[in-house]
Amino acid sequence: MIAAVRPDSWNFPLFLHVLGATLLFGAILSAAILSLVAWRRPDARALGRATFFTLLIAALPAWVLMRAGAAWIYSKEGFSGNNDPTWIGVGFIAAEPGLLVILVATGVAFWWRRSNKPVAGHIVAVLSSLYVILLGVAWLAMSGKWG
Numbered sequence: 708m709i710a711a712v713r714p715d716s717w718n719f720p721l722f723l724h725v726l727g728a729t730l731l732f733g734a735i736l737s738a739a740i741l742s743l744v745a746w747r748r749p750d751a752r753a754l755g756r757a758t759f760f761t762l763l764i765a766a767l768p769a770w771v772l773m774r775a776g777a778a779w780i781y782s783k784e785g786f787s788g789n790n791d792p793t794w795i796g797v798g799f800i801a802a803e804p805g806l807l808v809i810l811v812a813t814g815v816a817f818w819w820r821r822s823n824k825p826v827a828g829h830i831v832a833v834l835s836s837l838y839v840i841l842l843g844v845a846w847l848a849m850s851g852k853w854g
Contacts, residue, residue, distance in 0.1 A: 720779035727773030731767050734765035739839050742832035752823050756829055759816035774802055794848040801845035808838045817818050
């Protein structure tokens with residue numbers, strides 16, 4: 708029922724935010740799956756390359772789209788940072804450090820691609836898996852409007 712009350716001018720920024728978040732979740736999940744599959748395979752050079760390009764070409768632009776849409780809808784809804792609902796705080800907790808996680812995972816995936824060292828793939832697998840969990844919690848919080 709909340710969506711029925713929302714003005715039409717909020718639809719496009721909200722769409723961009725949700726599209727970016729969905730693409731981000733898919734890209735990070737793909738990177739996690741690729742790196743976890745590579746964990747068991749000694750000939751994982753192609754998987755390292757695929758993981759690196761997934762993070763670079765899909766996850767980073769998706770994060771930018773998600774964050775830009777979030778900032779736009781946040782300003783449209785008139786929030787100011789004072790007494791924001793809990794679900795917005797959870798979103799900030801997932802988004803802001805998420806860029807650092809993506810950048811570190813991309814850097815380690817680049818190292819993995821260049822050196823083919825299994826430890827780099829393990830680091831990417833752990834980082835991307837943890838970020839998938841964090842994004843899932845944010846998704847649950849935002850869809851359920853906690854607080």
